[in-house]
Amino acid sequence: MTVSLSGRTVLIVEDEYLIATDLAYALEGADAIILGPAPTAAAARALIERTRPDAAVLDIALHGETVFDLADDLQSLGIPFLFATGIGPATVPPEFSHVLRCEKPVPTEKIVQALERVHDQRLSDRSPDLHENATKSRPELE
DSSP, rough: OOOOOTTTTEEEEOHHHHHHHHHHHHHHHHOOEEEEEEHHHHHHHHHHHHSOOSSEEEOOOOOOSHHHHHHHHHHHHHHHHHEEESSGGGGGGGGTSSSSSSSSSSHHHHHHHHHHHHHHHHHHTOOOOHHHHHHHHHOOOO
């Protein structure tokens, strides 16, 4: 069963303007509602305070900072997310090693498909914490 992103609010956390706008355009094509893009974790938190997203796409490295604290916040809130990043898996802390990671460069369509899978998994688990229940199959997308 594939659940559409139609009507779902997706937070984009990406500091590269062209990548962020391409991803926003692709997600809009899937009828998602875009929150952001946020170029920093602080900007993302400000957006989340106003509008709770249904899912998120996170670049790991943002202007010299990482998003792992933000990822921890999203996980605590039960908001499913994936990483879309050029950062290798060795940089990802163990508590996020099971989170789906799309390695850049990656076509935006693949990120949309991966986000649909993450969102599907969240709905099928009926659990507030996607990441603990979805460790069985977390392949990287390249």
